[in-house]
Amino acid sequence: MTGELKSGRQVVEGSYAVAHAAAMCRPDVISAYPITPQTHIVEDLSQFVADGVIDSKYINVESEFSALSALVGASAAGARTYSATTSQGLALMHEVLFNAAGMRLPIVMTIVNRSMSAPINIWNDHQDSVAQRDTGWIQIYIEDAQELVDATAQAFMIGEDPDVSLPVMVCMDGFILSHVFEPVDLLDQKDVDDFLPQFLPVRALDPDNPESFGMFVDPAYYMDFRYLVEQAMDASRSKIEDAAKKFESSFGRHYGGLIDTYHTDGAEIILVAMGSLVGTLRDVVDDLRSKGKPVGLLKIRAFRPFPIDEIKKAVAGAKVVVVLDKNISLGTGEGAVTTEIKAGMYNGDISVPVIGFVIGLGGRDIPVTTVQRIVEKAEDVIRNGIAAESEFVDLNHSHVRV
Amino acid sequence: MIPHAPIGEVGSSLANKTSGWRIFIPVFNAELCNGCGTCETFCPEGIVHKIEGGDTFAADYDYCKGCGICAAECPKDAIEMVLEEK
Amino acid sequence: MIMKEIRIHGRGGQGSVTAAELLAIAAFEDGLYSQAFPSFGVERRGAPVMAFVRLSDHTIRLRSQVYDPDYVIVQDATLIETVDVASGLKADGMIIINTEHKPEDLHLETEAVVRTIDATRIALDIIGKPIMNTVMLGAFAGASGEVTVDSIKHAVQDRFPGKVGEKNAEAVQSAYDRGVGA
Numbered sequence: 001m002t003g004e005l006k007s008g009r010q011v012v013e014g015s016y017a018v019a020h021a022a023a024m025c026r027p028d029v030i031s032a033y034p035i036t037p038q039t040h041i042v043e044d045l046s047q048f049v050a051d052g053v054i055d056s057k058y059i060n061v062e063s064e065f066s067a068l069s070a071l072v073g074a075s076a077a078g079a080r081t082y083s084a085t086t087s088q089g090l091a092l093m094h095e096v097l098f099n100a101a102g103m104r105l106p107i108v109m110t111i112v113n114r115s116m117s118a119p120i121n122i123w124n125d126h127q128d129s130v131a132q133r134d135t136g137w138i139q140i141y142i143e144d145a146q147e148l149v150d151a152t153a154q155a156f157m158i159g160e161d162p163d164v165s166l167p168v169m170v171c172m173d174g175f176i177l178s179h180v181f182e183p184v185d186l187l188d189q190k191d192v193d194d195f196l197p198q199f200l201p202v203r204a205l206d207p208d209n210p211e212s213f214g215m216f217v218d219p220a221y222y223m224d225f226r227y228l229v230e231q232a233m234d235a236s237r238s239k240i241e242d243a244a245k246k247f248e249s250s251f252g253r254h255y256g257g258l259i260d261t262y263h264t265d266g267a268e269i270i271l272v273a274m275g276s277l278v279g280t281l282r283d284v285v286d287d288l289r290s291k292g293k294p295v296g297l298l299k300i301r302a303f304r305p306f307p308i309d310e311i312k313k314a315v316a317g318a319k320v321v322v323v324l325d326k327n328i329s330l331g332t333g334e335g336a337v338t339t340e341i342k343a344g345m346y347n348g349d350i351s352v353p354v355i356g357f358v359i360g361l362g363g364r365d366i367p368v369t370t371v372q373r374i375v376e377k378a379e380d381v382i383r384n385g386i387a388a389e390s391e392f393v394d395l396n397h398s399h400v401r402v
Numbered sequence: 403m404i405p406h407a408p409i410g411e412v413g414s415s416l417a418n419k420t421s422g423w424r425i426f427i428p429v430f431n432a433e434l435c436n437g438c439g440t441c442e443t444f445c446p447e448g449i450v451h452k453i454e455g456g457d458t459f460a461a462d463y464d465y466c467k468g469c470g471i472c473a474a475e476c477p478k479d480a481i482e483m484v485l486e487e488k
Numbered sequence: 489m490i491m492k493e494i495r496i497h498g499r500g501g502q503g504s505v506t507a508a509e510l511l512a513i514a515a516f517e518d519g520l521y522s523q524a525f526p527s528f529g530v531e532r533r534g535a536p537v538m539a540f541v542r543l544s545d546h547t548i549r550l551r552s553q554v555y556d557p558d559y560v561i562v563q564d565a566t567l568i569e570t571v572d573v574a575s576g577l578k579a580d581g582m583i584i585i586n587t588e589h590k591p592e593d594l595h596l597e598t599e600a601v602v603r604t605i606d607a608t609r610i611a612l613d614i615i616g617k618p619i620m621n622t623v624m625l626g627a628f629a630g631a632s633g634e635v636t637v638d639s640i641k642h643a644v645q646d647r648f649p650g651k652v653g654e655k656n657a658e659a660v661q662s663a664y665d666r667g668v669g670a
Contacts, residue, residue, distance in 0.1 A: 011512050102407070103408065176525070181508070182522065202406050203405065211412060212410050212411065212412045228404070280549065280550050280551045280552055
């Protein structure tokens with residue numbers, strides 16, 4: 001294997017596509033610990049570095065905790081930094097995630113979404129990153145390999161904006177996107193150099209002018225720093241939209257900003273999802289629309305910051321909102337996206353029934369027929385009202401009594 | 403106004419003189435001291451050091467909190483904890 | 489062209505995932521959109537594995553596994569005893585099996601066309617090793633006409649440069665010639 005920087009439009013693996021995109025963003029420091037299904041990304045990147053095709057410093061570490069800690073230091077010193085992880089690796093980073101965000105360090109990290117143990121399982125759902133939703137990281141969920149490439153470049157622009165200065169997770173579905181081979185327009189170095197400004201940190205460690213980063217803060221200050229992080233999250237809303245628009249004007253491709261909508265105008269049923277499932281749902285919506293059924297789709301790109309205003313606007317005219325959650329917030333009976341949409345709409349002036357479906361956990365496949373059955377349930381809600389606010393989809397009835 | 407992140411001056415702990423915390427103060431008896439350095443090793447604040455130009459040890463009383471660990475560890479009983487007059 | 493879906497059955501180590509990737513790359517060279525991905529099972533040597541390919545003249549958005557394939561490629565005929573290789577296969581579809589037996593001897597429950605090719609023999613004769621994944625791609629190109637043999641050969645030689653690639657391409661051509669109109 002040699003580290004080769006391919007170019008142009010090619011059929012490549014999703015993992016290669018993201019490694020290539022990260023490389024084109026010229027990270028000064030990369031640090032990561034290999035874990036399935038993220039492995040191919042860091043193999044490709046370390047090969048690029050070893051073969052000298054990119055200039056980055058690659059720090060080998062003995063754990064994910066160390067990987068992110070190394071990047072906290074590098075980012076504080078003003079370096080552009082990149083990592084990738086998944087599942088247990090992300091969980092091991094948990095306390096460093098808070099530190100990176102609280103210290104306002106715009107690290108970009110690809111999350112190759114995978115389920116959480118136990119039981120141990122290496123396949124896709126969104127539990128790992130959804131469980132980190134309160135850490136202060138921006139989270140963007142990706143639909144296909146091309147968006148993955150393009151969103152990686154956008155992530156550096158968003159996070160490094162001085163009004164934001166927050167770390168960003170770019171979340172891609174494990175195996176479904178990490179191991180797929182499909183056509184991708186790889187980014188050209190000059191185009192990325194033109195698109196992505198140089199990283200100018202708000203403040204950086206400087207040996208000639210020493211400062212202490214990550215200081216102890218007492219009750220007189222702590223809450224105010226947390227408020228600043230929330231303000232930065234709020235500021236990132238327009239920056240996420242701007243980055244998507246700037247990318248479109250440079251590269252001609254657009255996937256939505258905080259959200260994307262598909263046939264939501266006049267839709268009575270609006271399906272809501274994040275990640276690669278959105279692609280399957282587009283096919284289902286086209287099929288149902290061709291049969292005269294008023295079904296639309298709302299893709300949540302940014303789960304943090306949560307785009308409740310955009311969601312409310314998109315679903316205002318619908319008769320039922322159907323949320324497909326690849327995660328379960330145990331003890332609430334439903335996925336986090338379902339809960340947050342319901343909470344966000346509660347005090348508003350629109351009232352649309354919201355039902356949730358927990359789906360595709362631990363890599364359980366989501367066939368078109370499953371989505372069609374969900375749409376039928378939504379039609380029943382329109383006719384007869386809500387029977388169940390949330391349910392697990394495609395449980396195996398020979399395994400569990402429902 | 404606070405900065406965007408918890409960033410501040412370095413060395414601020416030096417400004418925080420902790421001598422006020424102590425009730426007892428360690429008094430070093432150079433006659434009994436054999437210069438082994440156990441007191442320096444065990445001081446949790448890192449403020450016991452060899453006297454400049456000498457072979458015996460002393461605490462920096464600006465920061466000594468009076469914990470008494472040096473006195474407890476000294477193999478020659480050369481350090482005595484004495485009630486400090488304030 | 490409406491979307492065509494292909495399911496490849498093999499055993500871990502037989503290169504089913506690589507075959508799917510090469511087929512996607514070849515179809516892309518032919519001007520199609522393509523998508524290749526492994527079945528999300530535990531990969532260990534000898535265990536039954538699947539890989540999937542979709543081909544279309546439109547962007548492929550569907551991300552589920554393939555349930556109703558237009559084509560099935562079976563790299564190892566012994567799988568027929570343990571895996572329902574013809575599951576969901578469209579009635580107007582085709583299944584291509586690596587075996588020295590004739591299609592009618594296999595007694596497969598399918599309305600689809602059944603083709604057989606002794607890919608292991610071709611691989612042994614030309615490549616000198618029982619590596620039949622590229623051979624099966626040649627057979628698929630010949631029997632289905634969905635992808636050109638030249639693109640398959642390019643994809644194979646790009647992945648395996650030098651002598652190995654040349655031998656594989658030769659085996660692809662041989663299987664293709666036997667596959668056309670067989």
